[in-house]
Amino acid sequence: MEIIQSAQPVYAVAAALLAVIPICLSGEKRRNLREAWTFLAAFATLYIVTSMLPDVLEGKVMEYGLLTVLPGLEIKFRVDALGMLFASVASFLWIFTSIYSIGYMRSLNEECQTRFFAYFAVSMAATMGAAFAANMFTLFLFYEAITLATFPLVAHEQTPEAIRGGRIYLVYLLGTSLLFLMFAIVLTYVTAGTLEFSLSGILAGKASDLMLTVIFILYIAGIAKAGIMPFHGWLPSAMVAPTPVSALLHAVAVVKVGVFTVIRVALFIFGDGALRGLHVHIPAAYVASFTIITASFIALTKDNLKARLAYSTISQLSYIALGVFLLTPAAMVGGIFHIASHAFSKITLFFCAGSIYAASHRKNVSELAGIGRKLPLTMFAFFIGSLGMIGIPPISGFVSKWYLSLGALKGGNAVFMAVLLVSSLLNAAYFLPIVYKAFFEKPENPHEDVREIPLMVLPLMVTAIGAVLIGVFPDFFIRLAELAVRK
Amino acid sequence: MSLYEHLPILLIVIPLISAYFIPLIARIKAGSAWYVATAALSVTSAISVMLLRTVLHTGRISYRFGGWEPPWGIEYAIDYFNGFVAVIVCLITLAVAVYAKKSVEKEIDRAKIPAFYSIYLLFYTGLTGMVVTGDMFNLYVFIEISALAGYALTAMGKKRGALLASYNYLILGTIGATFILIGIGYLYVATGSLNMGDLRVRLPLLYDSHAVRTAFAFLTVGLALKLALFPFHIWLPGVYSQAPSVVSVIMSATSSKVSAYVLLRVMFSVFTVKFDLESVPITKILLFLAGVSIIVSSVLAISQTNIRRMLAYSSVGQIGYIIFGAALMNRTSLGGSLLHILNHALMKGTLFMAAGAMAYTAGAVQISDLRGMGRKMPFTMAAFTIAALSMIGVPLTAGFVSKWYLAVGAIESGMWFFIPILLVSSMLMAVYFWRVIEIIYFQRETGDDRLVYIGRQEAPAHMVAPMLAMAGLCVFFGVYTALPVDIVFRAADILLRGM
Numbered sequence: 007m008e009i010i011q012s013a014q015p016v017y018a019v020a021a022a023l024l025a026v027i028p029i030c031l032s033g034e035k036r037r038n039l040r041e042a043w044t045f046l047a048a049f050a051t052l053y054i055v056t057s058m059l060p061d062v063l064e065g066k067v068m069e070y071g072l073l074t075v076l077p078g079l080e081i082k083f084r085v086d087a088l089g090m091l092f093a094s095v096a097s098f099l100w101i102f103t104s105i106y107s108i109g110y111m112r113s114l115n116e117e118c119q120t121r122f123f124a125y126f127a128v129s130m131a132a133t134m135g136a137a138f139a140a141n142m143f144t145l146f147l148f149y150e151a152i153t154l155a156t157f158p159l160v161a162h163e164q165t166p167e168a169i170r171g172g173r174i175y176l177v178y179l180l181g182t183s184l185l186f187l188m189f190a191i192v193l194t195y196v197t198a199g200t201l202e203f204s205l206s207g208i209l210a211g212k213a214s215d216l217m218l219t220v221i222f223i224l225y226i227a228g229i230a231k232a233g234i235m236p237f238h239g240w241l242p243s244a245m246v247a248p249t250p251v252s253a254l255l256h257a258v259a260v261v262k263v264g265v266f267t268v269i270r271v272a273l274f275i276f277g278d279g280a281l282r283g284l285h286v287h288i289p290a291a292y293v294a295s296f297t298i299i300t301a302s303f304i305a306l307t308k309d310n311l312k313a314r315l316a317y318s319t320i321s322q323l324s325y326i327a328l329g330v331f332l333l334t335p336a337a338m339v340g341g342i343f344h345i346a347s348h349a350f351s352k353i354t355l356f357f358c359a360g361s362i363y364a365a366s367h368r369k370n371v372s373e374l375a376g377i378g379r380k381l382p383l384t385m386f387a388f389f390i391g392s393l394g395m396i397g398i399p400p401i402s403g404f405v406s407k408w409y410l411s412l413g414a415l416k417g418g419n420a421v422f423m424a425v426l427l428v429s430s431l432l433n434a435a436y437f438l439p440i441v442y443k444a445f446f447e448k449p450e451n452p453h454e455d456v457r458e459i460p461l462m463v464l465p466l467m468v469t470a471i472g473a474v475l476i477g478v479f480p481d482f483f484i485r486l487a488e489l490a491v492r493k
Numbered sequence: 494m495s496l497y498e499h500l501p502i503l504l505i506v507i508p509l510i511s512a513y514f515i516p517l518i519a520r521i522k523a524g525s526a527w528y529v530a531t532a533a534l535s536v537t538s539a540i541s542v543m544l545l546r547t548v549l550h551t552g553r554i555s556y557r558f559g560g561w562e563p564p565w566g567i568e569y570a571i572d573y574f575n576g577f578v579a580v581i582v583c584l585i586t587l588a589v590a591v592y593a594k595k596s597v598e599k600e601i602d603r604a605k606i607p608a609f610y611s612i613y614l615l616f617y618t619g620l621t622g623m624v625v626t627g628d629m630f631n632l633y634v635f636i637e638i639s640a641l642a643g644y645a646l647t648a649m650g651k652k653r654g655a656l657l658a659s660y661n662y663l664i665l666g667t668i669g670a671t672f673i674l675i676g677i678g679y680l681y682v683a684t685g686s687l688n689m690g691d692l693r694v695r696l697p698l699l700y701d702s703h704a705v706r707t708a709f710a711f712l713t714v715g716l717a718l719k720l721a722l723f724p725f726h727i728w729l730p731g732v733y734s735q736a737p738s739v740v741s742v743i744m745s746a747t748s749s750k751v752s753a754y755v756l757l758r759v760m761f762s763v764f765t766v767k768f769d770l771e772s773v774p775i776t777k778i779l780l781f782l783a784g785v786s787i788i789v790s791s792v793l794a795i796s797q798t799n800i801r802r803m804l805a806y807s808s809v810g811q812i813g814y815i816i817f818g819a820a821l822m823n824r825t826s827l828g829g830s831l832l833h834i835l836n837h838a839l840m841k842g843t844l845f846m847a848a849g850a851m852a853y854t855a856g857a858v859q860i861s862d863l864r865g866m867g868r869k870m871p872f873t874m875a876a877f878t879i880a881a882l883s884m885i886g887v888p889l890t891a892g893f894v895s896k897w898y899l900a901v902g903a904i905e906s907g908m909w910f911f912i913p914i915l916l917v918s919s920m921l922m923a924v925y926f927w928r929v930i931e932i933i934y935f936q937r938e939t940g941d942d943r944l945v946y947i948g949r950q951e952a953p954a955h956m957v958a959p960m961l962a963m964a965g966l967c968v969f970f971g972v973y974t975a976l977p978v979d980i981v982f983r984a985a986d987i988l989l990r991g992m
Contacts, residue, residue, distance in 0.1 A: 076894060076974055147888040154887070161935050169935060176927060184886075184920045189912055192900045 008066040014058050015083035015138035016070055018093065021050040022131035029124045037119065044104045044123050051134060052097040055090070062090045065489060069140060078195060081147065084140035084203070087489035088342065092266050093137035095346045099258050099353055100130050102465035106357055107250040109461025113364045116248065122162060126251075128155040133259040136266065142191055142201040142275065145267060146183075149231070152263055153179045156255050160247040171246035178230050178240035187228025193221050194275060203270055207277020215284055218276070222286050225271045226293075231264025233320040234327060235297040241320055245312040249360025252312060257352035261319060262345055265326040269342065273491065278333045288419070291331040295425040297324040302432035309370045311359045314436060315352070318395060321429065322348045328422065329410050335491060337413020340406050342487035343480065347402035350473040351394030357466035358388040366456040371440055376449025378441075380456040383463050385444045387470035392437035394473045397430050402477035405484075500540050501556040501569040504579070505622050507540075508533050512614035519607035526607040527594050530614055534587040537621070541583040545576040549980070555627070563627070564688035570627035573984035574831070578754045579624045581838050585746045586617050588959040589842065593739040595953045596849050600650050600737040609649055616642035616743070620751045629677045629687045629763075632755065636673060636719070640666045643740075643748065650737035658731035665718055665728045672715030679708035680763075692763050693991060700772045709773060712759050719752040722779075722816060723786035726809045733805035738849025741801055745808050746842035750834045753815050757830075757988065765991035766822055779820035784914050786813030791921035795928075800848050800860050803925060804841065807884070810918060811837045817911065818899045826902025827985040828978070833895035835977055836883070836970065840892060843880035843963040847873050850952035850960065860929055867934035869950055872957045874933050876964035881926040883967040886919050890971035894978070 025047030032040035058068060068085040075081065085093075107126070111119050132155055135148035153176070161172030195201055197217065198208040209218055230237035244256050272281060281287045298321050305317035322344070329341020361384045362368055362377060378385040394403035407426055414422035476483060496503075511533035519526040548554055548571055558567040571579070590613070601609050619639025626632050644666065648659035681687055683704045684695040699705045714725075721729040733741045760769055769775050790810035797803035811833070818830025850873045851857040851866060867874045883890035896915060903911035951957060970977055 073972065075889070075972060076897065076978065079897070143888070150887055154882075158935070161931075164935055169931065172935070173927075173931070176923075180923050180927075181920055184923065185913075185916045188886075188900075188919075189916055192897070192904060192912065196901055196904045 010061060010066055010068045011070060012058075012068040012085075013070050014054055014068060015085050015134075016072060018051055018054045018097075018134045018138065019131050021054055022047050022127050022134060025127045026124050029127060030120060033120050040120060040123060041104070041108055044127065045101070047127055048097065048101045048104055048130075051130065052094075052101060055093045055097045055134075058085050059090065059094070062087055062489070063485065071140075075143075078200065079143045080141060081144050082140035082202075083135075083138045083144070085138050087486045088266070088269065089137040089139075091342065091483060091486040091490065092262060092345060093134055095349045096130070096133050096137065096254075096259055096262070099254055099349060099469065102468050103250055103254040103353070106253065106360070106462055106465040109459050110248060110250050110360055110364055113459050113462075116162075118162065118164075121158060122248070125155055125158045126254075129159065129255060129259060133263060136263045139203075139270075141203055142194065142270070145270060146187065146191055149187075149263060149267060150180075150183060152231075152260055153183070156251070156260055159251045159255065160244050162248055162251070163246065168246045171243040174243035175240045178237060178243075182228050182230040182237055185228070186224045190221050190224035190228055193217075193224070197221070203274035205274065205277070207273070207275060207280050209276050210280040210283070218280065219284050219286055222271075222276065222281075222284065222290075225275075226268070226290065229264055229267045229271070231260055232268045232327060233261055233264060233297070233301075233323040234268075234293060235300060235320070238297070238301070238320045242313055242316045245310075245316050249312070249356060249363065252315075253353050253356035253360065256316070257319060257356050258349045261323055262349065265323050265345065268327055269330050272330050273338075281331075282333060287331045287333050291328055291419070291422060294324040294328040294331055295422060297321065298328065298425055298429050299432070302429055302436070306432065306436045309372050311362070311369060311371055311374075311440075312356070314371065315355055315359060318355075318433070318436070319348075319352060321433075322352065322395065325406065325410060325426075325429075328425075329413065332410075332413050332417050332419065332422065334413040334417040336409050336416060338491045339484065339487040340409025340413055342490055343409060343483050344403075344406035346483045347394065347406045347473070347476055350469050350476060351391045351401065351403055354387050354391035354466055354469040354473060355395070357462065357469060358384045358391065361459060361462045361466060364459055364462060366454070371443070374440060374444050375447040376444065376452070377456070378444035379449065380454070381458055383458055383467060385441065387466045388444070389441045390470040390473060392433075392441060394477070395437055396433045400474060400477045402473050402480065405477055405480045499556075500544055501554065501571060501625055502558070504537055504540050504544070504583075504625060505618055507537050508614045508618045508621070512611045512618065515611040515614065516607045526610040527590070527597075530610040531587070531590045533614060534583070534590050534617070538580075538583040538587045541576075541579045541621075544571055545580045545980075548573060548576040564686040564691040567631050568627040568688055568690070569625050570690065571625055572987055573980055574758070574988060575624045575754065577831070577980050577984055578750065578834060579621060581835055582617075582620050582624060582747045582751060585838055585842055585963075586620075586743060588963060589739060589743045589746070589846075592742065592846055592849070592956050592959045594955045596739050596853055596956060597737065599853055600739075602651070605649060609646070612642045612645050612649075613739075613743070615639075616646060616748075620747055623751050623755055627689045629680065629689060629692070631687075633670070633674055633677055636755075637670055639748065639751075640670055640719075643744065646740045647732050647736040650735070650740070652735050654731070654735040655737075658728070658735040662728045662732050665725070669715045669718030669725075672711045672718070676708045676710075676712035676715060679704050679711065683708065689758070689763050693765065696764060697767070700768050706773055709759075709764060709768070709775070713756070713775060716752060716756040716759065717782075720749060720756060720812055720816070721809055722812060723782055723789060723809065726786070726790070729809060730802050730805040733808065733845075734799055734801040738845070738852055741805075742842055742845040742849060745804070745845050746838040749808060749812055750815075750838055753812060753834060756816070757819050760819070761988040761991065766989055767991075770822065776820045776822060779816055780908070783813040783817035783820060784911070786810060787817070787914055787918045788921075791918045791925075795921060795925045797925075798859050798861065800851070800858065800863070800929065801845070803860065803929075804844050804848060807922065807925070808837075808841055810922075811841065811884075814895075814899060814915075818902065821902055821906050821908060821911075822989070823902045823906040824982070824985050824989060825905055826899050827988065828982045829895045829898025829902055831981040831984055832898060832977055835981075836891040836895045836967070839963050839967050839970070840880045840883045843876050843960055843967065844884070846956065846960045846963070847877035847880070850956050853956065854950050854952050860932060863929065863932050865933075870952060871949075872961060873952055876957075876960040877933070878930055879964040880967055881930060883971065885923045885926060888971075889968065891967045891969075892971070894971055894974050
């Protein structure tokens, strides 16, 4: 595997971060200029990320050590297939989320927009940093940075509910990362002598099985962003955020950093040999399965649309975790592919939820009767996203589930295939009725003036089309996923 | 070059003489007190930096008072440990003096200001003397100088609670100082010597003697009182919250560190590691008390409504970290502990400075008064937030570095249970600091008449500049760790070797 020394990953982080200053300086007075800076940063980041693609697709890896804080604790970047998959999805979707944000913020006449766009840029910079982290210290640094940078976005409205939601968000995320993840990292360092990610893991054989199992449990407990139960409580609370935040951050960036970190820990700190030896991967797969099913049941009970989507996200994230824990190549590829697939489908669904709210001020499923006639494009995109969640071809969700099922069968664990099947049925049960209600039920007030908001409709159509395209042409992400897990 | 040789003593003499002259000069030219004090502190800071550089190049410096040979004469010995602490004390006192100019004008009667600066310099003299001296009785003298100056400084403000807090501090501090004196006395009786280096050589033969063990016990308890180690911390919250802002800054940033220095000096350089581990179960006792200190203080901090009391309880916990790291007798954790002396001085200094600035511009004392301060005083609040993140231990801040070494050292010596204590306390810190940050940035201002600020009203530059400088250092030393880490581990090595 060829390693290239290149500072490009740093540029990707810097492009997003440096935008903060012009955004703040432009301010509300020159808001079109301010929005232009966000776009510039988003395009620059996507450009830098894609410029690294050719090398990564050939199987090469780019590295860059930035600075050494302490011996053994280095801020270092590495661009490999896994990081590239995550970063390319996130940076691509940032562009459309920015368009969507403008539509949302302006149509609702939100306050503190400069703060919003500034912290959004910081969050995306931190996401890029996490995607390209070469060791656990760098990843932890950016993981915490994401928590802190997204807090102002979650509490944006500054209403008592928003502040309460923000507090729960922080308690879960900072609490678990300080109590458990930090502990796991210190133990890893003392046990392995290093924190660098390695394809064969760094912990194998370095300590007793008991110690390694404890470290593993501490990691899983510490990575609350992955939404694995019982540490999922922050995600429903984060729904008080404005919908662009829920869309990009809590469907794509924050939650995917969580499962991304779980993958890094499982495959690059422990390594599949160590996990098999400890026999923790199957119990972990059961925990993920529990999350998948339970979260889906809870989603059924939620009338608030964003809450339903939040629990759906918790459930879908555990698909990714499940795929990784099964440790068969097909399952791992399916799980990693789902990072991209779920991102597109879920962001579409959140975009639709925000579009519905901005157009009609409705938040609950029970209020959505007949809204499909007023907002046909939105609700059709919602339908596409739902199909992606359920896993119906040609939407990309089908590809993930196909690989996951193959992986489950090959590993001799057919029970997990049943989990996937039941979960698909549950997804249908809590998504399809919404679509039915929207198109086929009579609205309460047929003459209400509710219409699509163009700046919000465009992005959601793009992401819906994206979800279909990824399903029809999955090879790009599949190739990245396969490169990510090969040794 | 002979002046250069006398630098160690100049470190004490310059502030001491300036302290005496300030009231006179201020009588001649009104308002000059601050300038004289700052000038004296600048010179002394330069001297301390020069001394540290000399120590780093050539090793331990030994200065004989009046040319008399130790152990009959008083020796000033500067090695990596106290050179490091001396620089911290000097530079922070200088930064606080800059901060003090405006703060003191508001909080202390105009007529008393020259007296304030005079006593401030005396306090500083006492602390610096405690750090550089190599003689036990000389140490006691300086302990008393700084203590008495401290009691006076505490009582100087306009708050009525200050008198009570000062009185409390006086009683407990005097008990502590008396214990220390008894301890020194027993040591003298047992060995006939007062020089630290000499004691280290003479004592090992006497480790089993009751007199020596009792001396150690008295010294430790006396210093624990000075240090505000649980359960001897009772005086601290009152003093830190009632004293003038400047006094709370300087005390939180320096005097507790210097007391920690003295305890470590006694434990490692006078009595060696061997004594600490074998003759007296001091390590277990200190580990226990420090651990309790850390947790209890964090819990108590959460329940406070006054911001300075909250910070005071936080300080008690942080001192617990320093003592815990030292009591583990492990090189890595001792290094973290010494590094924390620097880091906590920076962090707590910044936090108390910010609290003082908030009181200065808005009279804000209760946490609930701080609503919307983020917009009123952006620089102050930025410094506060950076220091708070450093206290919590976010990576790339100084606080993370010392906590990292403490954690790694704890695992290396098998003290697992410390890691949960460290992490839980970090989490509790996140709770009480975040509560403040949330109020500052995310809650709307009230139209409350109690609050007197109108529009953007940042604290004066004299107050903001040192704050931002120290907050900047919190980040700087979190990223460019090489120099402090190097000094600190050299210091840890000599301490563990018993030198």
